[in-house]
Amino acid sequence: MPVTDARTLPDASRIQADIVIIGGGMAGLTLAHEFAGTAARVVILESGGPDPDPEIQALYAGPGVMSGPGNPDLSINDYLAQSRVRALGGSGHVWGGKCGPLDAIDFAARPWRALSGWPFGRHELKPFFDRACDRLKLPRFPEDDSLPEGQWPAPLTDRSGPLRSSPRAYSPISGRADPAQFAAFRDAPGQAANIHVHTHINCAGIRLNEDGAVDRLELRCLTGTTHTARATTYILATGGIENARLLLASSAERPDGVGNGTGWVGRCFQGHCTLSTGENDPRGEAEIAFTTGADLSLYDNQPRDRPHAVFVLSPEAQQELGVGNCTLTLSLSPKAVAEAGSVRAAVDQMAAAIEGPTARRLDYFFMSEDAPNPDSRITLSDQTDALGQPRARLDWRYTQADWDSLAGSAAGFARALGAQGLGRLCWPIESDAMIAGLSPSRHHMGTTRMATDPAQGVVDADCRVHETPNLYVAGSSVFPTSGLVNPTLTLTALAIRLADHLKARTGIA
């Protein structure tokens, strides 16, 4: 089927399909890849065109604030527009391609972490992680957290201690790193006979019938034309912010929004933030004085042609410390010798005296999993966009539990490094300077959380909206907890799993 620029459609056109996918980003395109060549008539509705466009991107703007106890609020009004891309291919246009599977503990209900626990474990998702790796042209990740097959530098850690190494790899399906391969991934579904991609068309409302199922989608183009789409099955795949915004804004039949009977839509927004300090930061530098001469090249995250590793804490250590998942990523760039008379010089020399020669001091950045917080949320702002739709507002709220987890995780890494005689760690950011030290990623998770109990989430284990039998959600908004891995591999795995579910449910070959 051709790709149709919906701005050329006559006003009041009716789009009909078996499955309508709202959003042509990484999740939506993965679904389309899975349905390509089947008997299902599939339509993708994408707001943008093949490449980012400022006028369309402006639809994503909205107010945002990041807050946390003991810290001044931080305005992040640019974040909603700058942390995602509204175009066919979605944020894949700027994605760097880093991938890894979530850790097994990320799926577990952890008594020390409120609202933790997925409806299934990592083992159930393993076949879909493998297929997602194939789809994204990655080596498959073994279930025991070892490195993918191949000859790689040796890890510094084994699987017995609190300090572990977790593998990562780069996908070439990255708009930033390999535009040609990304374009091939983006454009392939539109070449399938049963897939029809409509660009430049926006979902402006999900309308329900009297049974509470989706009856139709109201569609608008920036040119002013309006259309409708009808299908047997609808899949919302517009990203971790927009999925929630669209459900909340679809209030014609449900004043609080579609799927929001228990009030969870938009809540528990989680992102990934990196914490680090720059060189000569007056607070100190986030660095490790390594006292081992071992080869650390496995931890170099720059080469794209081979896996690398980050440091994590074992599940047992996380439980003992009462912290969430966390990672420590090294920079292998050599640092200057510590200045005489400084604490750093003393630490270097003391560590050398006790452990052996200090081989090097290295910078790192640190990431700690956000605690799911119902008050950290997407709501509808009083601003409207060019389509007359309410813009999203983001209140990204940290709690004392997050600060405690950050500090506890830093201590956990320091303890693990020290106990094994590997080095000494400096973590100079105080709890009253956390917000200023955070660098938000483009990972948006948790706002349509998955839960077996309808009272605890928006979608069920099959990613179906509890209250709406023919509406599914794809993307990282369904993650109940975020883990500390870039979410694209997991959302790709979940999209493949959803495609399998729908094929089985509908009998599509």
Next chain:
Amino acid sequence: MTMLSKRGLLQALAGIAAVSVAGVATARTPGIAAIDAAGASDIGRAWLALHPTEVATLRADLVPSDDSPIGRLKSRAHDDYRSGRLFVHKGWFLSETEARLCALISLI
């Protein structure tokens, strides 16, 4: 508070340093005596401010009573890290043993 004599402290640290240079860690290990005194004193004074009554115990605690003082310090430091006995100064997570060693240096 019982203050240690400067001579006694120097003897104590020299004892550790001498052993380390003599054989424990060979020439690759610079030894305790090579620790930056100003930086260590910064750490040590901060530790002593929290533990003012422990000055008298530092020497007996840290001065070598056997012929492997570095090995003993190393074992104690590792055990501190394992057990979470940490002292944090200017962001550096140090073992209690290392902090006490810095305190001893600060008294010279």
